[in-house]
Amino acid sequence: MDLLFARLQMAVSLGFHIIFAAAGIAMPFFMAVSHYRWLKTKDPLFLELTKAWSRGVAIFFAIGAVSGTALSIELGLLWPTFMKHAGPIIGMPFSWEGTAFFIEAIAIGFFLYGWNKVQPWVHWGSGLVVGLAGVTSGLFVVCVNGWMNAPVGFEIDDHGFSNIDPVAAMFNPAALRQGIHMTIAAFQAIAIAVAGFHALILLKRPNLRIHLEGLKIALLVASIASIVQPFTGHLIAQQTARLQPEKLAAMEAHFETSTYAPLLIGGIPDVDSGTVSYGIKIPGLLSFLAFDRPSAIVRGLHDFPKSNWPPVAITHFAFQIMVGIGSLLTALSIATLFILWKRSSIIHSRAFLIVATLCTPLGVIAMEAGWVVTEVGRQPWIIYHIMRTADAVTPMPGIVYPFAIFVTLYLSLAGMVAWLMVRQVRALHRRLEMSSHDSAEETPA
Amino acid sequence: MIIVVLTFLALSISLYVTLAGADFGAGILESVVKPEEGSKEADLISHAIAPVWEANHIWSILAVVIIFTAFPAVFSEVCISFHIPLVVMLIGITLRGCAFAFRHYDEGKPDLTEEYTWTFRLGSWITPFSQGVIAGGAMLGRVNPAAPNFYARYINPWCNLFSFSVGLLFCAVCAFLASAYLVGDSDESALRHDFRRRSRILMWISLFVGASVFIAADLSGLPLIPLFFVHPLGSIVLLLALVLAVLSSVLRLSSMKLRFIAATFATSIVFGWFAVLYPDLLVAAPVSGADFNIFTVAAAEATLRQLVIALVIGAALIIPSLGYLFFTFKRPEQAEGPPKAFH
Numbered sequence: 001m002d003l004l005f006a007r008l009q010m011a012v013s014l015g016f017h018i019i020f021a022a023a024g025i026a027m028p029f030f031m032a033v034s035h036y037r038w039l040k041t042k043d044p045l046f047l048e049l050t051k052a053w054s055r056g057v058a059i060f061f062a063i064g065a066v067s068g069t070a071l072s073i074e075l076g077l078l079w080p081t082f083m084k085h086a087g088p089i090i091g092m093p094f095s096w097e098g099t100a101f102f103i104e105a106i107a108i109g110f111f112l113y114g115w116n117k118v119q120p121w122v123h124w125g126s127g128l129v130v131g132l133a134g135v136t137s138g139l140f141v142v143c144v145n146g147w148m149n150a151p152v153g154f155e156i157d158d159h160g161f162s163n164i165d166p167v168a169a170m171f172n173p174a175a176l177r178q179g180i181h182m183t184i185a186a187f188q189a190i191a192i193a194v195a196g197f198h199a200l201i202l203l204k205r206p207n208l209r210i211h212l213e214g215l216k217i218a219l220l221v222a223s224i225a226s227i228v229q230p231f232t233g234h235l236i237a238q239q240t241a242r243l244q245p246e247k248l249a250a251m252e253a254h255f256e257t258s259t260y261a262p263l264l265i266g267g268i269p270d271v272d273s274g275t276v277s278y279g280i281k282i283p284g285l286l287s288f289l290a291f292d293r294p295s296a297i298v299r300g301l302h303d304f305p306k307s308n309w310p311p312v313a314i315t316h317f318a319f320q321i322m323v324g325i326g327s328l329l330t331a332l333s334i335a336t337l338f339i340l341w342k343r344s345s346i347i348h349s350r351a352f353l354i355v356a357t358l359c360t361p362l363g364v365i366a367m368e369a370g371w372v373v374t375e376v377g378r379q380p381w382i383i384y385h386i387m388r389t390a391d392a393v394t395p396m397p398g399i400v401y402p403f404a405i406f407v408t409l410y411l412s413l414a415g416m417v418a419w420l421m422v423r424q425v426r427a428l429h430r431r432l433e434m435s436s437h438d439s440a441e442e443t444p445a
Numbered sequence: 446m447i448i449v450v451l452t453f454l455a456l457s458i459s460l461y462v463t464l465a466g467a468d469f470g471a472g473i474l475e476s477v478v479k480p481e482e483g484s485k486e487a488d489l490i491s492h493a494i495a496p497v498w499e500a501n502h503i504w505s506i507l508a509v510v511i512i513f514t515a516f517p518a519v520f521s522e523v524c525i526s527f528h529i530p531l532v533v534m535l536i537g538i539t540l541r542g543c544a545f546a547f548r549h550y551d552e553g554k555p556d557l558t559e560e561y562t563w564t565f566r567l568g569s570w571i572t573p574f575s576q577g578v579i580a581g582g583a584m585l586g587r588v589n590p591a592a593p594n595f596y597a598r599y600i601n602p603w604c605n606l607f608s609f610s611v612g613l614l615f616c617a618v619c620a621f622l623a624s625a626y627l628v629g630d631s632d633e634s635a636l637r638h639d640f641r642r643r644s645r646i647l648m649w650i651s652l653f654v655g656a657s658v659f660i661a662a663d664l665s666g667l668p669l670i671p672l673f674f675v676h677p678l679g680s681i682v683l684l685l686a687l688v689l690a691v692l693s694s695v696l697r698l699s700s701m702k703l704r705f706i707a708a709t710f711a712t713s714i715v716f717g718w719f720a721v722l723y724p725d726l727l728v729a730a731p732v733s734g735a736d737f738n739i740f741t742v743a744a745a746e747a748t749l750r751q752l753v754i755a756l757v758i759g760a761a762l763i764i765p766s767l768g769y770l771f772f773t774f775k776r777p778e779q780a781e782g783p784p785k786a787f788h
Contacts, residue, residue, distance in 0.1 A: 055550050062546030066539045069502070072509050073531055076524030083513050084521035088744035091514025092751045098506050099759035105500040106766045110773070117773055164744075166751040394525060396599055402532050409536065413543060423553035 003390055005399040006078045009406055011375070013067065013074055015368050016410040020064030022186035022367065024104065025138050026221070027057045028111075028131030029187075030194065033217050035124050049210050052428050058112055059420060063413060065105065070406075077402070082382050082392035085160050089153060092166040093143040100137035104130050138186065139179040146174035149374070150243050151383050177239055178374075181232040184225050185370060189363035191222035192329070196360025199353040201425060206348070210432065215356070216347070220340060222363070223333035230330055233323075234289065240377075241290035244384060245299045246308060247377035250315040252286055253279075254300050261286040261298035266320060269312045274302060310379045318372035325366040332359065446749045447739055450515045451719070453756050454508060459715045461504035463622060463708040466615070468501055470623025472541065472569020473616055474643070475562070486636060490623075491549070493630040500767060502542070507759075512726075514752050518742040519726045522735070526588045526602045527579050534575040541568025573619050574612040578603050581611030581658075584721055585667055586728040590735045610661040614654045618711055621647035625693070625707035629700030637700070644703070645694050652690055672721045679720035682713040689713065 031053050038046035072094075076083045110118065110126040118126075147153075153169030154161040195218035198211040205211070241248045248254070253269035253276050254261060263286045267279020284294035291298070301309055332355070339346050346352050382389040471490050480486035513520035524531065541564075548561035582588070582603040592598035602608075624644035631637050662669035673679035689710040693703060722728065726742075729735035736742070743749065 059546050059550050062542050065502070066542035069506055069538055070535045072506055073524070073535055076513065076520050077528055077531060080521035080524045083524070084517045087513035087517030087520060088515070088748040091510060091744075091748060092755060094510045095507075095514065095752060095755040095759065098503065098510050099755065099762060101506070102500065102503045102759070102763050103766060105503055106763070106770050109500055109770050114773060162745070164747050166748055394528065396525060396528050397595065402528075405532065405536065409539060413539075416543075416547070420547065420551055423551060427552040 002397055002399040003393050005403040006393050007389070009399065009403040010074065010078055011372075012403075012407055012410060013071055014371065014375075016414070017064065017067040017071055018367065018371065019189075019364060020060045020067060021134075021138065022190050022364075023057065023060040024064050025131065025134040025183065025186040026190035027053060027060070027194075028127055028134060030191075030214075030217050030221065031057065032124065032128050032131065034213070035127055039120055039124060045210050045213060048428075048432070049214055052210070052424070053214070054112060055424055056421060058108075059417065061108055063417065065101075067410070068101070078394055078399070079382065079389075079392045080394050082387060085387065086147075086383060089161065089164055089166060089169045090144045090147055093140045093147075093170045096170075097137045097140035097144075100133045100140060104133035104137060107133060135183055138183060142179040142182050143170050143172070143175040145374070146176075146178045147172045148382065149178075149378055149384050150174040151386050156386065173243065174239065177232070177236045181229070181236050181370075184229050184232055185363075185367045187221055188225035188229055188329070189367040191218045191225060192363035193360050194218040195222050196357050197421070199356035200360070203350065203353050203357065205429070208429070208432070210428075212348070216340065219336055219347075219356070222329075223336045223340070226326070226329040226333040226363075227337075230326055233326065238290060238292075241298070244378065246301065246304050246310060247315070247374070248290065249299060249301045249304075250310040250312045250377050251319040251373060252298075253312055253316040254286065254298060255302055257297060257300040257303045259287060259295050259297050260284040261290075261296075261300075263289065264316075267316070269316055271309070271312050308380065310377045315373055315377045318369040318376065322366045322369040322373060325362050325369070329359070329362060329366070446746060446753065447515075447743045449753055450511060450743075450749055450756075451739060453753070454511045454515075455716060455719050457504050457508040457511060459712040461502070461508060462615075462618075462715050463711050464501040465504065466573065466619040466711060467622040467626050469541075469569045469573045469616075470619035470621065471627070472566050473573075473620040474623050474627075476566035476570065477620070478643070485633065486639070489627060489631050489636060491545075493627060500770065502538075511752065511756075515744050515749055516726055516737075516739060516742050517744060519737050522588060522590060522727060522729075522737065523579070523583070525590075526598065527582060528599060530575045530578050530582075530603050534572055534579070537568045537570075537572030537575060539568075540564050541572060544568060570616060573615045577612035577615030578608040580615070580718060581608035583727050584611075584718070585665060587730055588727060588735075589730040589733040591733040605665060607658070607661040607665040607667060610654065610658045614651065614658050617647060617651040617654045618714065621651050622707050622711055625703050629704055641697075641703075644707070648690055648694050669721065673717065676720045676723055678723075679717060682717040682720060686710055686713040686717065 031050050034046045034053070035050040037043065038050060107126045107129040111123065111130055114123050114126065117123075147169050150173045151169075152172050153165040153167070155163040195215055198215040198218065201211045202208065202215065237248065237251075240251075252261075252264055253267055254264070255269075255274040255276075260283055262281035262283045264276060265280040265282070267276040269276045287296040287298050288294045290296065301312065338344075339352070378384055380388050380390065382392045471493065475487070475490055478486070480490065509520075512523075544561045544564035548558060548565060551557060551561070582605075585602070585605065585607055587602045587605070589597055589602070592601075621644055624640050624647050628637050628640040628644065631640060659669055673683050689706050692698075693706045693710065698706065724739055725737045726739050727737040729737060
């Protein structure tokens, strides 16, 4: 039970933190665009948009920072045996992540408080640094996760790890593809959420151009990210087929090793009988996607000892959710880019805004589902084929209590943040109404 | 190489104490002084922290990374034995950081400033207190990986008079730091005078609590004073701390000199802590047979080398940027008053 609660606590902490970290990665770039347009056109609407976004970002950044601090300690609180052995190996990417994050925090201090204190383009540059540092620190931290999936850079014996090569460990085979996929996911998830946010407001206040401009910036990023993402996902899946065949088998609920392996869409796996009910099977497509040849052998779960199987149902469902949402978003994005390119008035229409609003949580859900796939899919290992999660967990009993505390804390914070965003919007509208900036009020006829 | 890493660790913790400690101290001061909401004093305290607080707290993450990279057995054991105070610390950090950001950026009705404020103040007490408790527990020698029951393993190492007194000491020092720094942040001579007076009082409180730490050590069977004199560094820092304490109280110093002396005082306490612990980083109960001597538990040479490279490059990038940040926002004479975030 303690292992279960340790896993759940880690999952909740990571799942919570990643939303705010993703905001710190993506939002600075949106702000850089609108900030740039303010500096170039002197249209006060873009200044107001940049400042409105940065108020939200400041709050998200603070929560991201403290939840990240909590995670660095929770690694030890929950998995001290893992940290004892792996600490010296994963320390390097963590130190670089810390450095990047430090730069990010300094830059955001400049950006939020330096509006009239430094030269305008230097100030703009500081906002860009926030984003670049955020992307960098995200890439480094994913190197750590990559190593857990593809552990290299050491020898192992009864005493533990020896002959450690931290550089090889950091540049492990999984790091790059995971890093790229996650970075795009961050942009995708946040851009879709921001677009939906502005779309919802536009449904209620159709004349506020500030939200239309915000929507357009977010939609552009969301669309590009959603079109690129399936390709980066494909690259990871191909690598997973080679490096972690049990994970791929669980993702696909693929029990029997075969050539011309079918791609499963949907379906409910039954681990005891090794079968899948319902679902649509497309013959040969899994072999083709995984290895570029329909005749390729894809190993099924029955090829591996059952004690090494990940939880199949969870991994499979999470994978289906992620790919299902991803496919939908890709289709919508192609349409959206077309609309944006043609400067079509469809973007103002209620139908479009409603669709955009409904999409708001989808990117975040896909991102969380993706992490469930890769983390649950790696089980029962915390370090693939090296250390089991059950052997890494803290000996302290009663983990249900800290688990309950953190869940309560994070749920309350999530609720607070949602409420705060509503209050921010109301305050923004009050400010816009009081100011004499007509350009922010009326959409051009 | 191990000593180099240890020095970086000591510097990292010192920077955390002298910078983030002052942030905690501001919250502690607020809770004691209870400035009127909207008063110049209240404004000063919250605005002084605002631009730099995110950056200040990252030194702790750096320290954590150094410990788990270079001395992983220590990290593992601390996270087990001190699980409970660490959870309290994390709650404090989370509540405090969020309350501060919310207080600064939230607007609208109902006005939640009061709720944010007491959450911020509560967090500003419990975070340094729990950190001090852990620091004290690390020295005491009750950490026991072979402990026979829950109490001996998970409660005894930190739940004792000595650890609590160290926790209180850290709170007092934080409040002193905040008070000393704020002298330089205020542009009104009445406020400057107030903070000078407070920093003097808080220095005496710190010395008093410091003395009680020694008494608690004696009562707990920890020979703290002899331990200071085992290593020459220990004697130096003890003497330095006392001298600085007296100087800061007695002399009327310029605000920059006061900041410097206050920071050096706090740093000497941190180095004193390391000196007492040396050559261990964590003192285990003799009966456990566990050894946390840094030369025994340190990670392999390759790891330490890469860590030092990362730290040196990181420092080269961070310290100038941080200096620029401070310079931009914390010049002693600011014609426009304390930095105001746009609202």
